[in-house]
Amino acid sequence: MNxxxxxxxxxxxxxxxxxxxxxxxxxxxxxxxxxxxxxxSGVSAPSLYKxxxxxxxxxxxxxxxxxxxxxxxxxxxxLGRAGPEALRAILLAYRQYVLDYPHRYAMLPQAPSDxxxxxxxxxxxxxxxxxxxxxxxxxxxDTIHAARCMRAVAHGFASLESAGAFGLPEDLxxxxxxxxxxxxxxxxxxMEKSS
Amino acid sequence: MNxxxxxxxxxxxxxxxxxxxxxxxxxxxxxxxxxxxxxxSGVSAPSLYKxxxxxxxxxxxxxxxxxxxxxxxxxxxxLGRAGPEALRAILLAYRQYVLDYPHRYAMLPQAPSDxxxxxxxxxxxxxxxxxxxxxxxxxxxDTIHAARCMRAVAHGFASLESAGAFGLPEDLxxxxxxxxxxxxxxxxxxMEKSS
DNA sequence: CCTATCAAGCTAATATGCATAGCCTAGCAG
DNA sequence: CTGCTAGGCTATGCATATTAGCTTGATAGG
Numbered sequence: 001m002n003x004x005x006x007x008x009x010x011x012x013x014x015x016x017x018x019x020x021x022x023x024x025x026x027x028x029x030x031x032x033x034x035x036x037x038x039x040x041s042g043v044s045a046p047s048l049y050k051x052x053x054x055x056x057x058x059x060x061x062x063x064x065x066x067x068x069x070x071x072x073x074x075x076x077x078x079l080g081r082a083g084p085e086a087l088r089a090i091l092l093a094y095r096q097y098v099l100d101y102p103h104r105y106a107m108l109p110q111a112p113s114d115x116x117x118x119x120x121x122x123x124x125x126x127x128x129x130x131x132x133x134x135x136x137x138x139x140x141x142d143t144i145h146a147a148r149c150m151r152a153v154a155h156g157f158a159s160l161e162s163a164g165a166f167g168l169p170e171d172l173x174x175x176x177x178x179x180x181x182x183x184x185x186x187x188x189x190x191m192e193k194s195s
Numbered sequence: 196m197n198x199x200x201x202x203x204x205x206x207x208x209x210x211x212x213x214x215x216x217x218x219x220x221x222x223x224x225x226x227x228x229x230x231x232x233x234x235x236s237g238v239s240a241p242s243l244y245k246x247x248x249x250x251x252x253x254x255x256x257x258x259x260x261x262x263x264x265x266x267x268x269x270x271x272x273x274l275g276r277a278g279p280e281a282l283r284a285i286l287l288a289y290r291q292y293v294l295d296y297p298h299r300y301a302m303l304p305q306a307p308s309d310x311x312x313x314x315x316x317x318x319x320x321x322x323x324x325x326x327x328x329x330x331x332x333x334x335x336x337d338t339i340h341a342a343r344c345m346r347a348v349a350h351g352f353a354s355l356e357s358a359g360a361f362g363l364p365e366d367l368x369x370x371x372x373x374x375x376x377x378x379x380x381x382x383x384x385x386m387e388k389s390s
Numbered sequence: 391c392c393t394a395t396c397a398a399g400c401t402a403a404t405a406t407g408c409a410t411a412g413c414c415t416a417g418c419a420g
Numbered sequence: 421c422t423g424c425t426a427g428g429c430t431a432t433g434c435a436t437a438t439t440a441g442c443t444t445g446a447t448a449g450g
Contacts, residue, residue, distance in 0.1 A: 009428075010427090046428090050428075051427090111360060144363055145369060146373075148355075152374060156347035156354075170339040174336075187377075190373070206399095230436060239401080241402095242400070249437075250436090
């Protein structure tokens with residue numbers, strides 16, 4: 001059936017990943033199936049195995065792509081800022097990313113992965129957070145605890161909002177601003193104590 | 196093949212749900228399949244449809260069960276407490292539940308559901324949170340914003356910890372205590388401003 | 391005690407999706 | 421021109437959800 005005159009699709013791991021991201025954007029994480037990716041790429045499902053090992057690996061690739069993108073946004077957001085301004089900027093950027101790409105964010109595993117690329121992307125993200133907190137003046141174990149608090153706050157708020165968990169009419173920007181202020185105040189307090 | 200002498204299994208929606216919860220506990224949310232539930236219940240998979248409409252409904256039932264249980268824990272935790280003590284107690288109880296039953300917690304959808312039971316359970320949980328904050332002295336929109344902050348903090352920390360996202364050696368109890376303190380301090384500040 | 395009904399089980403069959411095996415050829419290196 | 425290989429393909433097997441339709445245990449009423 002693969003008669004002459006039929007050109008090849010010319011896929012690669014990158015194009016397959018890209019098609020996968022499009023699917024996730026449009027229909028959500030659950031729609032990321034090999035069948036759907038194959039159809040969108042114009043090949044049969046088994047052909048995908050020439051480019052990715054299996055569905056799990058494809059998910060890892062997609063996640064690594066997304067995490068790198070999020071990373072870039074956060075890095076840009078804190079460029080040239082320090083202290084409370086940097087904290088505020090990175091938290092706002094985090095939420096904004098989730099609002100811009102809710103399905104991409106939902107695709108991210110929160111657990112550390114076996115995939116080295118994905119793990120590396122995760123580590124870079126933590127580094128950015130740590131850098132912000134150091135610019136804040138935090139040191140030692142304080143930095144680690146603060147980073148965890150920051151992450152919990154950012155992920156908690158963004159994932160809940162993105163899932164539609166906050167039903168009431170009160171303004172969500174307002175809620176988030178308050179949360180940022182609370183965190184900033186808390187970190188300031190931590191520094192006072194440590195000095 | 197259903198010869199004489201073969202007794203009936205005597206299932207019900209409740210027993211099926213119970214078997215499902217056991218599976219989730221033992222092997223995680225991904226292991227909750229109708230096939231597995233059927234095997235554990237000693238019936239064939241299609242038989243389950245006599246008791247639950249489909250897998251989605253079973254998931255909803257499981258989630259409603261879990262949410263009610265979490266609710267009980269939180270309610271007990273705040274009984275007889277008010278203000279910062281109640282805040283601390285409910286946050287500790289939340290995390291403890293997730294540590295006790297990580298798979299159950301992972302099973303909970305964060306979005307509001309179509310299922311009325313599940314939705315009701317979710318609302319009750321929010322009521323408990325609101326009650327804590329009112330006992331704290333917060334009023335009006337402040338209460339809603341504070342409830343969101345509280346939820347983001349609790350869910351963010353617990354889900355990340357439970358997923359294994361916090362790799363570093365620093366003590367997690369410590370991190371959480373700091374987060375609670377930060378939130379308590381923030382709420383105290385909010386009240387000052389409003390007075 | 392008989393009997394009709396129905397709930398609760400069953401088998402069979404369909405659909406979707408992942409994955410492997412093995413074939414075929416387009417495109418390129420020499 | 422020739423042959424190799426990467427990138428396609430079809431065929432197949434397995435897991436799971438779900439529907440259709442049959443069979444029967446248990447029981448309510450006579």
